Amino acid sequence: MALQYLENGEILENEVVGPDTWRMAIRAPKITDAAQPGQFVMVAVGHESSDPLLRRPLSIHRAENDVLTLLYRIVGKGTKLMSHMKRGEDISLLGPLGKGFQLHATEHHCLVGGGLGVAPLLFLAKEIKRRLPDEKMTILLGGRNSKELLVLADFQHVAPVLVATDDGSQGLHGLITALLDQEISGPATIYTCGPSPMMKGVASLARHRNWPCQVSLETMMACGMGACLGCTVQRAGIDETEKKYVHVCKDGPVFEAGEIWL
Amino acid sequence: MALQYLENGEILENEVVGPDTWRMAIRAPKITDAAQPGQFVMVAVGHESSDPLLRRPLSIHRAENDVLTLLYRIVGKGTKLMSHMKRGEDISLLGPLGKGFQLHATEHHCLVGGGLGVAPLLFLAKEIKRRLPDEKMTILLGGRNSKELLVLADFQHVAPVLVATDDGSQGLHGLITALLDQEISGPATIYTCGPSPMMKGVASLARHRNWPCQVSLETMMACGMGACLGCTVQRAGIDETEKKYVHVCKDGPVFEAGEIWL
């Protein structure tokens, strides 16, 4: 079994980086050291209260020098509580969890992220650059508007970035799938994370173009470690055994697009 | 009906003043203005979480210049959460609640407080001094040891203070009832708040000496405003109607000692 830790990290930074979007940096040497791009952590948000009860899954945004970074959007109680946490406080993390992105040599690494889906892609981009420094990489980012293009500069430090916005306030006026369609030609490997309609679009284009495509999924999770069987998505193809479903926390969150029902 | 408010106060100070004991000052003009000694407030400790669920009853320790002060001990989840609140944050208060101390002219006002029971007595002492400046007042405070004699200096500013400690580290080595028995002679009115065995002792001595005696009680409370009927204590004497019990939040928290079963 892969190494997993329950680690109390010290919050080094917790700040706003976009609309309702925060970034938290945590000193957590054990998890940071073991982390692979595409993996996630389960974060305890509730202190001694039983409401909220469960940990919250968040992708590993960066993992460098003993410091794990999370990028999160306030959507409910748990993420709101996280945004109230202060530098110096402890936070309990469980991780690294799940199966991340698979890195293979390819002519062209294309990272396609929408909205908060950019969270795991920065770690991935940095790893590609570190481990496969000579290979071509392009990063495509989408958002509703220019403000929703999160941590853009961080990506630009790693590789060339192309952007699309729904309102045209920056980059291509339109969907990120259109950007992908226009800008990328020839063989490539796609890594994508974002809202589910976006990933569907990206996966279908990839199938069309014969690009291998890895998608990073989200589902509701109770445990994050394969114990509750709560985090299912359906496998592509019909099967009436217990193998009909895969578990996002253990078999994923990253899957080959063809493997599952998107 | 007496004036009651639901008021969001601003925390001006929240600091340790003794073993596990904190003092919180809150700008809350409406409640402060309406407050009488012996009354209490119901404090929301849970923010948007439903655990802890209920407000916590705390006596009004001071009420001056728009500022309400609470003195509280960390005994569980709710008070612990209170101690984490920071200056500048808001806190929701419901109050002032209940029937406080009755001030009548008397030869000698004796305030007898043990442990956290001193909380409502400071406000009372100040009111006696303000409204009945010519009458004699003595304050008797007890605690396990000198550290548990809380906010002693604040009392000493108002009137002469006598102390007793269980371990003899300050004042009389022994119970506060012994101190009361030794030091107070002649007619007096007793106001007491503290652990239940202490109040029993004080009330029994008062009965013996024919002193009017007001006691301030604590029970579990859900609403603090007479709606849940949860906060009962038994009335002295037997009665099989609904009048068998009184409600601490509405009929009290201050009672004539003879009125209830202590």
Place this chain on the structure above:
Amino acid sequence: MAVDTSVNIGDLNLANPIMTASGTFGYGEEFTPFVNLSSLGAIVVKGISLNPRPGNPPPRVVETASGMLNAIGLQNVGVDRFITEKMTMIRTLGAKVVVNILGDSLDDYRELAARLDDVDGIAAIEVNISCPNVKKGGVAFGTDPLMAAKVADVVVRQSSRPVIIKLSPNVTDITVIARAVEEAGVTAISLINTLMGMAIDIRTARPKLANIIGGLSGPAIKPVALRMVYQVASVVKIPVIGIGGITTLDDVIEFMMAGATAVQIGTANFVNPAVSGELVVGFKKYLEDSGRSTATELIGCVLR
């Protein structure tokens, strides 16, 4: 856009679906500093019995995770003083008032219903059947479909007003009880009353409540309440009133979508005494914002 927030419980028209739950709102009076009572759909007053009851010894309440246990023991002034003293005050409140009744026997219920039927200023009767039937060895009326139907029947016969029957959740199949009381002719069903629960003080090794067992209420029970409202609304034709842990506007909408025509706010009144009034305002705004023109559109939309 003008929206219609009103709902009907039989012939009883409520300005909006927000009611307060029995035993959590006193006789209304206590809340006048915080809520404009006439803005509410209705208030339900503390349960009334034939004779005054002292209630249980303390401790009567204890907090649990996202909930509380109570064993008040149905303390009340009895129907005589309720009529002479409380109703006089209640009529001045400007609220629609539902009177909650409870008994030890069928005769109790019959007499209570008869006595209250002559009293002015009552909009409806709500019958609490979670109480023990003393003749049947203390088994709660509400746990047996036959007994529940009998109580419903005697009250309906004595009342010229709408009769709401309030179900106990401590049963194997709530739909059986619901169908039985519907057959008996009640106007509406309200649910749920509290779940039976317990807590122990480990320092003293004694139950935290003097009565040992108490009723669990608050957000903790909401999923159970919502499930039962959904189940009951699926099988009866009469209006269902949802109760159990309702605290936020989202909770109100959930219960209505599950099939509730109205809702009652209970424990939440203790946490925020202004909550019922806030929900009335919030509900109207929700309808406006969501582009629905009537409250009734919401009712049971999950069922369809």
Place this chain on the structure above:
Amino acid sequence: MAVDTSVNIGDLNLANPIMTASGTFGYGEEFTPFVNLSSLGAIVVKGISLNPRPGNPPPRVVETASGMLNAIGLQNVGVDRFITEKMTMIRTLGAKVVVNILGDSLDDYRELAARLDDVDGIAAIEVNISCPNVKKGGVAFGTDPLMAAKVADVVVRQSSRPVIIKLSPNVTDITVIARAVEEAGVTAISLINTLMGMAIDIRTARPKLANIIGGLSGPAIKPVALRMVYQVASVVKIPVIGIGGITTLDDVIEFMMAGATAVQIGTANFVNPAVSGELVVGFKKYLEDSGRSTATELIGCVLR
């Protein structure tokens, strides 16, 4: 002072009363980074049926106030692969293992019990009777005393090992079911399984769980679980195993004082995967600090 933390479930001696609950601890393996499994009283593995089951479509879990709803749908590999694949791994864990079984019919239960009786490395069988009886129109076995007793009877007859029967809390009178299965000869009773609950997504007006209704677990249900353990322990002579919202050491002590001989930790494992091991350590310390020399002194001390 040397303390004896052990307890007995019939002939089965547990080093301490801390077990893990079925469906919340996988097959144990997932927790090896966080807990020394051999330090636990026992682990109970995910429920096993005769044939593999895919389980329900997603979403399968949703959080509620101090609790969660699940509708996993009893996904499992089936008894054959359980025996050949899982048991091989489980035997290496060094833990005392209780196997939880579930069926659609009496025959299922009989066959499961028979198949497992030959398998090495199983300390006891726990029978989940909260499942629907397909022959009886889907009414859960655990809601009817006769059906519950029949299941208990067939499993007891096929098993040479201790048989624990796990009760559903969704019943009017838990003591009736408990007495019925005691009569049928089970070694112990565990309770409670989850309460039936529901949640609605108001944006979509659809239930949050694909299965509509799910099982409520976690701290929210603790008061109900504790009450039922207390009630059952008051009427049966066999050991009772307490389950429901147990998270802290205080919770463990409460359940034991209410009459539980051992406890199972469920949802809390998701919040803190190390919790079961921490409770083993904490329990020993509690006994030492409280001056009790044996765990058994605690059992049912509220009842006395």
